[in-house]
Amino acid sequence: MTTAALITAGLAAGASAYAAPSPDAGTARTALAQNLAPALGRSQALGAVPDTQRLSVAVSLKLRDSAALDQLITAVSTPGSADYGHYLTPTQFNARFAPARADVDRVTAYLRAQGLTVTAVSPNAQVIDASGPSSVVEAAFGTQEVNYYDAALARHFYANTGTPTLPADVASVVQGVSGLDNHTVLHPELAGGTATPNATPSGFGPSQYDAAYRLNQLGADGTGQTVALWEFDGYKAADLTTYNSQFGLTGPTASTVSVDGANYDSRPGDGQVEVELDSEIVRGVAPKATQLVYEAPNSDQGEIDMAAKIVSDNRASVISISWGGCERDTTSSVRTAVDNSFRQAAAQGISIYSASGDDGSRDCAGSSTKAVDYPASSPYDTGVGGTTLTLNGGAYGSERAWSDSGGGVSTVYAKPSWQTGSGTMRSVPDVSSNADYPGSPFAVYTTGGWTVVGGTSAAAPLWSGFSALYNQKATAAGKARLGEANPALYRIASGSGYAAAFHDITAGANQDYSTATGYDPVTGVGSPIADGLTNALLNGSTGGGGGNTVTVTNPGGKSGTVGTATSLQIAAADSTSGQTLSYSATGLPPGLSIGATSGLISGTPTTAGGYSVTVTVKDGTGAAGSASFTWTITGTGGGGGGCTAPGQKLGNPGFETGTASPWSASTGVVDNSTDEAPHAGSWKAWLNGYGSTHSDTLSQAVAVPAGCGATFTFYLHIDTAETSGTTAYDKLTVKAGGTTLATYSNLNAATGYVQKSFDLSSFAGQTVTVAFAGSEDSSLQTSFVIDDAALTVS
Incomplete structure (x- = not known):
């Protein structure tokens, strides 16, 4: 049954038929195709919207020379092209592609003549906002507004019952009208974060995810870069400050940019966790990057206006999106309007990363049908899927697909020329990174306490932070910023450098799709090996001179x-x-x-x-x-015959005997209290943590056989009450003999344990003392907790 037939049947069964207003008989009108909410076919009509109820609409205008714009987008992303990396400014974009001033005037004049109030025209001239009583809106667009109930989502909404129409001369420049229904409400792609907040953090902190994806190997911190966060709720600045302080992060304070008058920060709603997660993950990856938190009403008009404002402002080189909705339930008028701003972003060199969703391959609530999430499915942004990340000694261990990772095949977008994989339609995601809740969640400070959060909402800002780091490196090298990422990412993934740039994830599945070698619609081309990917983008797969x-x-x-x-x-x-x-x-x-x-x-x-x-x-x-x-x-071994006595040489390496011996330790250092958790077992070594002037030591002498290589490792956890993120008040020094291997301080505090490793092969044939010395000043505790040490020779 067609959509129109379903709507007619629903009206007949649930309410009396509602006739659309009759346009003037002498005025030819043109229908605006596919502007009906897809949910009407499954919803019950309840009655007409009151004539006096005020509605707001966003009228989207067609771009000029759309074909030339697509050619430009391809050119600025293609190495060897004369336009490669030569991005437009908003002024240049408007001059070549924005709707003409005469077209804007024609549409605004019509809206005002119908009795609507024109409230705004976007700076890129693509969107005209207007409002008025329902009866006036109905007459202007030749349709009827009716209240409905969607049982699958258990929510009421209003919608137009027929395709809107406009006089032919006006319709010729209009792309679509949004706001005639309010069915689509975007939701955060979030898992977890609802438990009672804790006093201390758990889950992955910046040191863990930065190390796992080698983001900490780039020698960049986001300085000079700006990330736009795409939000439909607000945040508390104090929560962000606490997160930054806990992990020793400093950078520009996040600032809010209001869209359509929205500003939720004085009283954030249920989406507060999402907004703060986005900000905190970007901060953890690119601490010095500027963050602009764009906040808009959660509506079709709000989404369209936010897209237009971000690209018109042109203040950010990266957009991070962690909100989305079922592609099938998003009207084509909304998708086209947002996509046109995304096309402008590509022309201006702005990268966009969108969470692919947390409902696997069946993104529409209440439905078992395969579906993907929008805007992740847009061919102009990079859809980011989710994985389960396992660490090995504080570094990358392995990854598999998170079973709830959004992914599949679009029903509306054709497969772009740059995308690999089978089929003729676009598939998502394009890339992925850690998202599993509760398997491998992130530590987040929100609503006044610590909680753990997962979802592709965490993966999108991680990739956005990477783009900020890359753009900093590219700028320093005199090269163009990344811009639309997908052409370059797929180019690298299809080349010989794939394994050096991405972790190819080949384990796991969502409901309908499995991982595979290379691209798959669960994890895309994989998760980042940040330094290898950066090298490929800077030096190889994006081309070079000539x-x-x-x-x-x-x-x-x-x-x-x-x-x-x-x-x-x-x-x-x-x-x-x-x-x-x-x-x-x-x-x-x-x-x-x-x-x-x-x-x-x-x-x-x-x-x-x-x-x-x-x-x-x-x-x-x-x-x-x-x-x-x-x-x-x-190692060579004695006389070149190999190491004759390989193995682990420390005694009581995990302190599980309950005593220090053969370690030498200050009183109370070897400890099994529950105030600080061990890495494994029940015992650990806890140095300092008194909050007053204090020194602790821990040491052991060990013989390193001649002719052997030697590696000293231990797990270290640091937590602190120090509030300064810039001064090292309390310190831990690690030595081997007279050689200082490392010094740590309250500035290195982080959640969980991190394995440290040092090469002691130069001590072959000697007895060396490995030693820890902790010192604490007169106030505010810092704890240095050590466990599962080893000195392994080979």
């Missing part, structure tokens, strides 16, 4: 032995013949070097350990490519 592309073949993980000569030839190719290539490398094991012109890595390793190597190859035009891989060097 549009050339350098491709470096990743050799995969390598191994070697201290004292044994080794060599590795790096293979690289240029898209243009005749180019001279130059080679460089970072992170090589000591004793190895790379030939600048040959690309041959050679030498004799001198130090055992695990090394992260990145090789970069450049051509004469400045184009570059890179590959990252691991290189593990093991």
